Amino acid sequence: MQKVKFWQIKPEIRILGIDDGPFDRRARGTVLLIGTVFRGGRWIDGVLSTTIEQDGTDVTERVVGMINRSRHRGQLRIVMADGVTFAGFNVLDIKAVFKQTGLPVIVVSRELPNMADVRKAIKHLPNWRERWRIIKGSGKIYPVRTKRRGASVFMQFVGMRRADAEQVVKLTSTRSLIPEPLRVSHLIATAMVRGESYGRA
């Protein structure tokens, strides 16, 4: 599938940022998944919620369904995800999300994952080879410096050009080192589970 070429990144480009809620690793069950629709790094246009299985394999299907069924669908231009693993090791297939929604996907992580540790952790799970294949297929990892001062974050992407992805990550990181659509989805998901959440800069 061809890349989406952005003529320009508008300051209020609509972005869906996805993060999961906290959960108890010892328990089994469903985990909350939140999507926040942002205009650039400024305004919240809406919120989406669904659930996924802890260490399951349903996150890709859930994200695609949430997007394609949404009334926000027509306005959305980009999907962002906080890493590619949710609810433990439920792995988001960003290429499949791009193919099935038509929307480019940017993955942002605060830290570089230790791939050896990830591989070791998923090896006891069903379909681990498929999970590993998806993780490895998420594309090259690039550092992005979102603020003049402060550490870099790390970015992967599919369906768009690197320069566009980098511009979107920088544009939306208005409040902290990470994009607002991800920071706010994290705050919402955490509050739903724990009763309260706090920002960090």
Add this chain to the structure above:
Amino acid sequence: MQKVKFWQIKPEIRILGIDDGPFDRRARGTVLLIGTVFRGGRWIDGVLSTTIEQDGTDVTERVVGMINRSRHRGQLRIVMADGVTFAGFNVLDIKAVFKQTGLPVIVVSRELPNMADVRKAIKHLPNWRERWRIIKGSGKIYPVRTKRRGASVFMQFVGMRRADAEQVVKLTSTRSLIPEPLRVSHLIATAMVRGESYGRA
């Protein structure tokens, strides 16, 4: 209790905006209550969540508890509420919130409530005279024009001066006719119950 006198309203004054989630009037049960901590009308600092009883009498106690237990407590300066009735006719006693938290409260409504209709609706509920007393005690209703164009919203307040309350309502209505802490709490609460929410200007 004495009014809080603000020397100045800082652009990033911390405000907790409270709204409830949608619910089925035919069903009985608990209803989601969301508090969003905003800095002025710009940034989300955190989210709080609790539940209240449909047509119950626990909203005041729940709101006070949520605030006083919160790690945000020390930074909060003002509480905002979307009307005084939540989850049906669970009535928020804003004077009690002020007394028990020390924080002034501003109530914002899009429309003037029809008091005769409210009275009629609550009359079949237990403790209806007490509910009515709290509603009547919420103070005088003032129109506020938050945008140069567009309709007025309506404001009640306790624990602060009218001019300060009006300034806070205007300062925080950055995106729409109503303050961001209320608009966003509404978007979050709706998405948790219905799976999706949409802004309106």
